[in-house]
Amino acid sequence: MIDLLKIEGPEFLKDLKIDELNELSQEVRSFIIDKVSKTGGHLSSNLGVVELTIAVHKVFSSPKDKIIFDVGHQAYTHKILTGRAKDFDKLRKLDGLSGYLKREESIHDVWEAGHSSTAIAALAGFEYAKSMDHLSHKVVAVVGDGSLNSGLSFEALNFLGHKPGLSPIIILNDNEMSISKNVGTLAKLLNSMRSSKPYVKATKSGRKFPKIFHELKVRIGNMLRGFAKNMTIFDEFGLQYYGPIDGHDFKTLLKYLTLVKNSKQPCVLHVITKKGKGYSPAENDVEGSWHGVSSFDIQTGLPLVKNKENLHSWSNIISDYILKYTKTHKDFRIIIPAMINGSGLREVQHQFPNQIIDVGICESFAVCFSGALAINNKQVFVPIYSSFLQRAYDQVSHDVARQDLHVVFGIDRSGLVGDDGETHQGIYDIAYLRHIPNMEIIQPKDPIEAFQLLDYAFNVSSHPVAIRYSRSKLVFEFQDHYTYSEIKYPSWEQLTFDGTINLITYGDNVLRMKQLIESEKLSINLYNARFIKPMDEKILISILSNELPIFVLEDVTVVSGLGSAILEYAQSKNLLCNQLSILGLPDQFIEQGSLEELYLKYELDNITLIKLFKKNSQK
Numbered sequence: 356m357i358d359l360l361k362i363e364g365p366e367f368l369k370d371l372k373i374d375e376l377n378e379l380s381q382e383v384r385s386f387i388i389d390k391v392s393k394t395g396g397h398l399s400s401n402l403g404v405v406e407l408t409i410a411v412h413k414v415f416s417s418p419k420d421k422i423i424f425d426v427g428h429q430a431y432t433h434k435i436l437t438g439r440a441k442d443f444d445k446l447r448k449l450d451g452l453s454g455y456l457k458r459e460e461s462i463h464d465v466w467e468a469g470h471s472s473t474a475i476a477a478l479a480g481f482e483y484a485k486s487m488d489h490l491s492h493k494v495v496a497v498v499g500d501g502s503l504n505s506g507l508s509f510e511a512l513n514f515l516g517h518k519p520g521l522s523p524i525i526i527l528n529d530n531e532m533s534i535s536k537n538v539g540t541l542a543k544l545l546n547s548m549r550s551s552k553p554y555v556k557a558t559k560s561g562r563k564f565p566k567i568f569h570e571l572k573v574r575i576g577n578m579l580r581g582f583a584k585n586m587t588i589f590d591e592f593g594l595q596y597y598g599p600i601d602g603h604d605f606k607t608l609l610k611y612l613t614l615v616k617n618s619k620q621p622c623v624l625h626v627i628t629k630k631g632k633g634y635s636p637a638e639n640d641v642e643g644s645w646h647g648v649s650s651f652d653i654q655t656g657l658p659l660v661k662n663k664e665n666l667h668s669w670s671n672i673i674s675d676y677i678l679k680y681t682k683t684h685k686d687f688r689i690i691i692p693a694m695i696n697g698s699g700l701r702e703v704q705h706q707f708p709n710q711i712i713d714v715g716i717c718e719s720f721a722v723c724f725s726g727a728l729a730i731n732n733k734q735v736f737v738p739i740y741s742s743f744l745q746r747a748y749d750q751v752s753h754d755v756a757r758q759d760l761h762v763v764f765g766i767d768r769s770g771l772v773g774d775d776g777e778t779h780q781g782i783y784d785i786a787y788l789r790h791i792p793n794m795e796i797i798q799p800k801d802p803i804e805a806f807q808l809l810d811y812a813f814n815v816s817s818h819p820v821a822i823r824y825s826r827s828k829l830v831f832e833f834q835d836h837y838t839y840s841e842i843k844y845p846s847w848e849q850l851t852f853d854g855t856i857n858l859i860t861y862g863d864n865v866l867r868m869k870q871l872i873e874s875e876k877l878s879i880n881l882y883n884a885r886f887i888k889p890m891d892e893k894i895l896i897s898i899l900s901n902e903l904p905i906f907v908l909e910d911v912t913v914v915s916g917l918g919s920a921i922l923e924y925a926q927s928k929n930l931l932c933n934q935l936s937i938l939g940l941p942d943q944f945i946e947q948g949s950l951e952e953l954y955l956k957y958e959l960d961n962i963t964l965i966k967l968f969k970k971n972s973q974k
Contacts, residue, residue: 359386359440365412365463368436376413376605380405384633387431388653390443395649395774396454397428399631399640403530403602404497407626408432410608411495411526414616420493421481423466425474425502427455428647429528430464437463447774449948449956455778469778470746471716472505474498475525479511482523493524493616500529501693504715515621516593524615525623529599530630589623598625603632643696665832669824670699670767672802675833676809677736681707687734688712692721698738698767718743722750722762729760734813738765741781741823742772752791755819759793762819763812769798769823770862770910771940771954776947781825782940786915788821789888795845796887798823800865802831803839804885811842823887825863827950847884847891854880855972857898860908861885861917867961868908875965878972887917890924899930904971906936910959913939938964 357367357379371379384405391398409432411422417437424430434440434452439461445451456464466477478496485494502508515523589596597615600607608626615622631637636656637645650659681687681703689711695704704711714721718739725735744751744766755762769781788794795818799805805824812820850865851872860868861884872879880903882894898905899921907918918937925931940957954960 357382359383359435362436362440363438365417365436368409368413371413373605376406376409380409380605381633383409383432383435386435386440386443388634390446391431391648392651392653392659394444394446394448395647396446397431397646398634398648399637399643399645400426400429400499401431402632402634402637403628403630404429404528405432405632406603406605406608407497407526407528407628409436410605410612411497412436414609414612415493415495418462418465420495421465422463423474423477423481423494423496424456425468425496425498426471427468429497429499430456433463434461437461447776447947449946449952451947453776453947454774455776467778469775470743471499472502472507474502475508475511475515478523478525479514479518479521482515482521483518486520493522495524495526497526497528500527500531501716503527504693504717506717506719512589512592512594516589521621522619523621524618525594525621526612527598527623527625528602528628529625530628587623594621594623596623596625598623599627600625602626602628642701646696662828663830665830666828667831667833668699668828669805669826670697672805672829672831673738673765673767673809673822673824674699674703676806678703678706680809680813681710684734685710686732687736688728689736689738690714690721690725690728691738692716692718692743694738694740694743694767697740698765700738718747719750722747723754725762726750726755726758726760729755729762730758734761734763736763736765736813738767740768740779741766741770741784742768742779744784745787748787751788751794751819756791756793759818761817763809764819764821766821766823768826770825771945771950772826773950773953774947777944780945781823782911782945784821784823785887785909785911785917789915789920793818794888795820796823797821797885798862798887799885800862800883802829803837806837807839807842808885815841815843823862827863845886845889845891847882847886847894849880849882849894851879851881854878855903856880856968857901857903857905858882858908858968859884859898859905859917859921861887862910864908864910868964871961871965877965877968879968884917888920890917890920892924895921895924896928896930899925899928899932902932902934904934904936905932906938906968906971908938908959908964910954911939912942913937914942938967 359382384402387401415422439452442452447454453460455469456467458464458467474496475498478494481494515521587596595618597611600611611624615624629638631640631645651657652659687710691698691711691713693713693716695701695713700711721737725737728735766784769784772779772781785796788796795816797808799808808822812822850869855878857880858868859882865883868881872881907921909916916939918939938959
């Protein structure tokens, strides 16, 4: 039995036999289940690639050979094999082990990614640099089948297949799911490729051919495959295709990995794996519930921390409105890039499958497609995580905002998200949206205000609107009907009065600050800036003119946030003052950690703010 905690690098795999590899895979799988049950993390994707990752490290020699993982959240086995098992107790914790690949963690982590579909493009860059330096090592990309929907993957395949002198290796990890079930024509093509034909054995049997006959062999093989109607999309791109093979059988894996390693041509090895393998709740999950998990009881599969009664995520609160809106608007469409479960829209899909369109991991297409629907007088809602929407920046700016099309964006996971770290913190969307003409940005303080703002977004505004909401949870009782007033134009609201400090904030921080003001009896005028763009100029002018200290609190980067917008406005109206302070996150990528830990580290926690406000209160 191998002590995983004592592994320093993958070299030990070279001497292991098949039965030892099988034993190791069981140890690794049990280790991952045990650790993730305590820390939370990405479970299903990691359980599915245990044998594949072990086999890759046995056949190839990292770090000389470069192994690139698409996304990175399937790399727990890779981390274990490269000497980081001892650090798993602090997985996804502040100053602990990242849930993704991290170059500063290990020389074996050669590429970082928290978003899918970058691996083949990175592979192309690594492979081309290798050819420039006349080196002979191998470059391998492990790519999920859901990632192939992305335009970036297609662009990279187009480059690689017909660029002479390159021999990249793409391992297609096919579990028929990305986070949830894959959609689209490519998914159907992959399904048709999963049944091997006799001719594959004939043309891919590994028989030795003289070099002079190699090109003839390839042409004849492709011709036979064409007659058999089994030409793959990879063949069309000019890559040699092998598979599909069993991704949990070491004998087969080692055979084919060695085959592609020795090839001088660009290769694709199609490997079939079972997402969640080894843990039945994850294996049987078809909705993506076990993709990313909080701590849980291994025996029951139930979360260790039980939610309070009526405690709901912002995603589910927004989806409650969307479900009701869908019922009464037949031409309403929801366009979503592969995140139905994460965005809380599973019930909408169940009740109205024709009104929600999952386009796969294709954010750019989702936005452009939505713009075209809007120009044809269709109401559209596009829920996308904050850190994913940035992948469609050009479409938001060029295709939607420039044409002033009425698309409503739901910016889920806005603000700090915590444990997923740098690649997922939603702290840049205000900065990359605020400067785009025609774009409106709003964020509610509570569920009722969310419904008010959504009414505004769909039925009052004629511009593109982005409604932000965080990853946090709050107590709320769902009802069949809600009573609230209409928001007819962009406006802020003042919540506390007669203070000696002006505090402007929005979103979750509004109620946090209101509770703080009441509990500490702070002398603060609290303003809810629910319209980040356009701002309420009437209220803002009064704030800038009353000569009290002004604080703008936001859990986004201080660069180009609401505070920056207020400073720009003050300058344009000759109302600049020396008493305006922006409290936000620094101009850097923010690491993983709990919300409380990150607030404390960046001095946005309650205790620090109380001291600051009291110090600046005017008597």
